[in-house]
Amino acid sequence: MWIDLQFDRDELKIRTVQGSAGGKLAMTCQRCLEPVEIDVEAKFNLAIAPTEEHAKNLPKYYDPLIVEGDELELLTMVEEELILTLPIVPYHDDCSIQTSFGEEVTDTSTDTDSDKTNPFSVLATLKGGKLD
Numbered sequence: 001m002w003i004d005l006q007f008d009r010d011e012l013k014i015r016t017v018q019g020s021a022g023g024k025l026a027m028t029c030q031r032c033l034e035p036v037e038i039d040v041e042a043k044f045n046l047a048i049a050p051t052e053e054h055a056k057n058l059p060k061y062y063d064p065l066i067v068e069g070d071e072l073e074l075l076t077m078v079e080e081e082l083i084l085t086l087p088i089v090p091y092h093d094d095c096s097i098q099t100s101f102g103e104e105v106t107d108t109s110t111d112t113d114s115d116k117t118n119p120f121s122v123l124a125t126l127k128g129g130k131l132d
């Protein structure tokens with residue numbers, strides 16, 4: 001998981017957040033029910049607005065990010081953007097396990113706990129971004 005964001009002010013004094021974030025997320029293949037790593041990447045070209053009203057006046061080439069107060073919920077923002085890029089139905093390009101007649105494959109060695117691991121937990125190592 002990587003995050004590369006630049007916080008800046010443009011020539012119009014608009015606070016911007018630009019960059020990208022991504023990584024590999026462990027999901028379950030909906031074809032063979034084995035784990036599959038999904039590459040996710042989100043690009044950011046955001047302008048920070050304190051209210052919806054301000055957001056409407058931002059240049060159209062920015063995506064508005066409404067931030068009330070000075071605290072930006074950066075991790076939440078990154079997480080939400082990445083979730084939006086996730087496939088609705090994840091599957092391998094080429095499943096390694098084939099079922100000849102469509103019967104279910106039961107693999108008791110699969111660690112079901114892995115499903116509960118928050119794939120974004122690594123983001124917690126980054127403290128919430130603070131704007132100047």
Ligand SMILES: [Zn+2]
Nearest residue numbers: 029032092095
């Ligand atoms: Zn598969």
